[in-house]
Amino acid sequence: MSRLIIISNRVSPATGEGGGNQGGLAVALSAALRESNGLWFGWSGEETETFTGAINFQRADGVATATIDLEAQDIDEYYNGFANQTLWPLFHYRIDLAEFERGFAGGYERVNARFADTVSPLLDKDDLIWVHDYHLMPLGRELRRRDFANRIGFFLHIPWPPMRLLVSLPSHRELVESLFSYDVVGFQTRDSLEAFIDYVNGQMELTVDADGMVEFQGHKVHLIACPIGVDCEQFRRASEGEAAAAMRARMTASANDRTMIIGVDRLDYSKGLAERFLGYERFLSARPEMHGKVFLLQIAPPSRGDVTSYQEIRSSLDNLSGRINGEFSDAEWVPLRYVNRGYPRDELAGMYRAARIGLVTPLRDGMNLVAKEYVVAQDAEDPGVLILSRFAGAAEQLLDALLINPHSPEEIADAIAQALAMPLAERRRRWQSLFETVCSQDVMWWWREFTRVLEAVPQPSPSEAAEG
Ligand code: GDG
DSSP states (O other), X not given: OOOEEEEEEEOOOOOSOGGGOSOHHHHHHHHHHHHHTOEEEEEEEEEESSOOOOOEEEEETTEEEEEEEEEHHHIIIIIIIIIIIIIHHHHTTOGGGOOOOHHHHHHHHHHHHHHHHHHGGGOOTTOEEEXXXXXXXXXXXXXXXXXOOSEEEEEOOSXXXXXXXXXXXXXXXXXXXXXXXXXXXXXXXXXXXXXXXHHHHHTTOOOOOXXXXXXETTEEEEEEEOOOOOOHHHHHHHHHSHHHHHHHHHHHHHHTTOEEEEEEOOBOGGGOHHHHHHHHHHHHHHOGGGTTTEEEEEEOOBOOTTSHHHHHXXXXXXXXXXXXXXXXXXXXXXXXXXXXXXOOHHHHXXXXXXXXXXXXXXXXXXXXXXXXXXXHHSOTTXXXXXXXXXXXXXXXXXXXXXXXXXXXXXXXXXHHHHHHHOOHHHHHHHHHHHHHHHHHTOHHHHHHHHHHHHHTSOOOOHHHHHHO
């Protein structure tokens, strides 16, 4: 078995038991690394005055990590700039928020080259290399330029946008061409895969065969859809564990016989929080008989606070939540509990379980793990109802959720009413089917599937590698 090298913007291995407090991705990638005695490489999250490429090595619970610090200009141009002000909005169909600055693009290229330079001495020729997400798309090309003939795969966690949107990026062709340095390129959904194929058909005049193989400048790339999942077993255990039960009991006490609806999202404009609040407001306006009987708990830990569009969404949600509570609250009831902080994962599991409705309404999302976590955490005897945006990648799999258009406050309001009235038998039937789907393609399935496809790529013989 080859050694696995994972390269991502940030490195977050799962260590020890974790008490159900580590995200599924960290748990799965750590398991993958343990199995192959591999290495996880990325940015430490720290700033240094001048970039040196000095590597900080750590090992905990059988997982080896190697991290580098970046300088302020790198963080501005690569992370806050090209990654989060150009690619993130554009790939979430928010061209109105995308900034196209040459400095950002230059910083992105520079940091990808720096990643390649610093990781190169750590690589052996038989290593299987797995690069993650939009921060590092050109890294495969940078490694090829440094003569690495290894099998290299790339997985995109966010959506791939339609061709007509992508062409508004000045360097779209170069960015896409750089993906042809990989052997396997994985997307979350069929929809993203098809959008990518559309681009290579339309802009590059290449043909992708029925197995997802496409050749560019003599190099074959395998395109796949490989949906990420959650760590079903661990999260199920966490949701039945002590911390979850204690949190659930506290929530039940504080709910005071009111039915709870829950939303959990990073504070990000792609998550459709404003639209969710408007949908809930519509529900409250249309159903005065429900006043005092329900409340929405929205957990929204702030993220990317250095970027203006994130400061703006935060302040507009402050206004909107204030308006809704001002309009509908009375002395004994607050309809919206809007909380700008995070909770430990096992407590989150207890909150999901205490909620009759999981409200997940992103305007666009690569997958959305919250939808899957909500399903896993439910009590099989008395499960809640998942309301899910059609525009989350998870909607391709979770067909037994109540699927809605998040741009429509009426659809959100109607779905809330339908979920509240849903008979137990229907709740159980829908949940059973969702649970089976979520747990049959969990996060362990996902990494095994991706690495299986990558390992199946024929390794070039030493002479081919030398020619290539
Ligand atoms: C990207 C893609 C794709 C949230 N609040 C708390 C907390 N969380 C955890 C959730 C969940 C995770 O964060 C969020 O995952 P999502 O999938 O919902 O969204 P992104 O962060 O945007 O992730 C997405 C994902 O990558 C994986 O490929 O699904 O489409 O955008 O696990 O539970 N965790 C804790 N406290 C919180 O308050 N502990």
